[in-house]
Amino acid sequence: MRTVAGELGYGTGEGVRVEASWQHRNFINPEGALTVRGIAGTQEQMASVELRRSNFRRRDQTLDILALASNVNRDAYEARTLRLSGLIERQSNIIWQKKWTWSYGADLIATDERGIFNDINTKETRAFFIGALPLSLRYDGSNDLLNPSTGFRLGGRVSPEVSVKGSNTTYARIQLDASAYRPVSDSVVLAGRIRLGTILGAESSEIAPSRRFYSGEAAPSAGMASSAWAARRIRRSDRRVRSRRICPRSTHPSQSVRRQFRSGPVPRRWHSNHGRHAGSQ
Numbered sequence: 001m002r003t004v005a006g007e008l009g010y011g012t013g014e015g016v017r018v019e020a021s022w023q024h025r026n027f028i029n030p031e032g033a034l035t036v037r038g039i040a041g042t043q044e045q046m047a048s049v050e051l052r053r054s055n056f057r058r059r060d061q062t063l064d065i066l067a068l069a070s071n072v073n074r075d076a077y078e079a080r081t082l083r084l085s086g087l088i089e090r091q092s093n094i095i096w097q098k099k100w101t102w103s104y105g106a107d108l109i110a111t112d113e114r115g116i117f118n119d120i121n122t123k124e125t126r127a128f129f130i131g132a133l134p135l136s137l138r139y140d141g142s143n144d145l146l147n148p149s150t151g152f153r154l155g156g157r158v159s160p161e162v163s164v165k166g167s168n169t170t171y172a173r174i175q176l177d178a179s180a181y182r183p184v185s186d187s188v189v190l191a192g193r194i195r196l197g198t199i200l201g202a203e204s205s206e207i208a209p210s211r212r213f214y215s216g217e218a219a220p221s222a223g224m225a226s227s228a229w230a231a232r233r234i235r236r237s238d239r240r241v242r243s244r245r246i247c248p249r250s251t252h253p254s255q256s257v258r259r260q261f262r263s264g265p266v267p268r269r270w271h272s273n274h275g276r277h278a279g280s281q
Helices: none
Strands: 002-011 015-028 032-041 044-053 061-073 078-090 100-116 123-132 135-140 151-165 167-183 189-200 240-245 255-262 269-274
Touching: 015 044
Parallel strands: none
Antiparallel strands: 002 015, 002 255, 015 032, 032 044, 044 061, 061 078, 078 100, 100 123, 100 135, 123 151, 135 151, 151 167, 167 189, 189 240, 255 269
C-alpha cells in the first residue's frame, strides 16, 4: 500500500509552507513503513527519510529510524541541521488503551546555528555536535484515549545530552506534562494542561539555541515565540512554565488546506486542517 500526500498553506507566524510525502506501508515485510517527506517554506526547508517498524518484537511496540536535513529560520534562532535518530516506543491505541507507555532512543545531531549566546544584544553563529539519549514515561488515567471526559494524564521526558564544541558540555533537558478532565454537564468538559521544563548542568551560552526551552509559546515548537522572550538568558535550573486551555476548536490564526490522495481507486478529497503548527523535535 502506497500513500502520497501534499499540503499547501499560509500562516501569519510561519509564512508560506508546502509539504509533500510518499509512503510505502509495507516496504519491509511485515509492517515496515518507509516515508520520504519534504517541506519548502518561508521559514523552514526540510527533507527526511523515516523507517517505522510496527509491532517490533511485541504488540504495540514500534521501532523508528529517522534521517533528516533541515534549514530553519525562527525569531529566536537560525539553524542548519543534520540529524540521525532511533527510537523504540511502547504505544497505546483505541483497541488497547494502556495505563503506562514509554520510549527510549538515541539522537546524533550536527547543527550550525545563529542565535544569542553571551551578549543578549548580539547574535553569533556557532557549530554544535550533539549526542542525546531521550527517555520518556507516560501515565494515562483518563476514561478515553481520543475523547476523554474524566481522569488525568501525566508525562515526563528526560534527555541527557553531550554537546561537543571545543570542549565537552553535558546537561539534561527535563520536561513534565500534565492534563486533567472534568465534566461540568452532559455536553461540556472542563480540561486543562500544563507543561514545565528545565535544563540542568549548563548555561544557555553552552547550549545550541534549538535545544533550549522557550516560554510564551502557544505550541511545542521551540523558538516560535517572540524574540524578546527568546533573548532572555536561560540560567541553570531556570524553570520555564507554559500553560494552555484545551478547547474543542483551535484558535491559532494559522490555517492550511491539505490535499491527500492514495494510489488506486480511492477518490481524492480535500481536508481542512485548522491550527496546524510547523516544527520538529
